[in-house]
Amino acid sequence: MTDLTRDDVIKALSLVMVNEREFLGRWVFMNNVTVFEGLVAVMLTQNTSDKVATRVYERLKGRIGSITPNAILNLSRGELEEILRPIGSFRQRASRLIELATVVNERYGGSLEFIRNMNTEEARKTLMSLPGVGPKTADVVLLNLGKPVFPVDTHIMRISHRLGIMGGYERVSAFWIKLMKPNEYLMVHLGLIAFGRAICRSRKPLCSNCPLRDKCRYYMSNKTLQA
Missing domain, CATH: 1.10.340.30 (Hypothetical protein; domain 2)
Known part of the structure; x- marks a missing residue:
């Protein structure tokens, strides 16, 4: 973890x-x-x-x-x-x-x-x-109804796995639920998606711009990103 x-x-x-x-x-x-x-x-x-x-x-x-x-x-x-x-x-x-x-x-x-x-x-x-x-669709609806859930889309899953938060949907969702405060779930969910689109991209992630790189397994294990 x-x-x-x-x-x-x-x-x-x-x-x-x-x-x-x-x-x-x-x-x-x-x-x-x-x-x-x-x-x-x-x-x-x-x-x-x-x-x-x-x-x-x-x-x-x-x-x-x-x-x-x-x-x-x-x-x-x-x-x-x-x-x-x-x-x-x-x-x-x-x-x-x-x-x-x-x-x-x-x-x-x-x-x-x-x-x-x-x-x-x-x-x-x-x-x-x-x-x-499925779980993600249900959670997006529930989050927007004010329920304490944390939907995980492809961007959030990618960010999570790169950071070393491993496992499937339920485990990754549980990590973010535990880490953040309930009143932050919605904006952190949206923020992580925006972060995945702009910085922690699937291809050519902008690791040099990321303040999480020193805690990121993906970055730390990839020497070419650190060059």
Whole structure:
């Protein structure tokens, strides 16, 4: 494990600017959408950049207005697929959204608003029981509802592993939950993503600009980065 401290993280994240508008999940929840609409928006970001997902979300919303289970089900499959086309695997995603809308209608009467009042564990379990919803998607929704969770995307996983925080999703998430304060989870989550995009990049990371390099296993073990 790493000897990373909370202060180390705060110092590193001071180097990047977080524009909440660039994170679709965060942006939609800032606009007081329903839990269902927020969930759909977050699902659009799966394996897709926020920029592309935002464009598709706006196309979907422009076509049906409020994103509800019934509004999705009232679209023909062909029309839904066409809206989702800019996203990879758009046919599979269309099937997933149709299945999600059907399940939410049949199981919960078309609304997921009750999740706001559930405890974190039950809310997470409920979301993950829905079609197409895994741990990260559930956690992004819950974090934006004010629950004490820490979503881990590809950027955060890469940063974590480079720092020596090893393991899968749950273990990495637990590390950040323990290290940071609950009221910091949201901005640290967004900050780490921004840090991964700007500095701790997948290719050609800017290690010389990183204040965490002396605690970074990736940097310390790579002599070419230290030259």
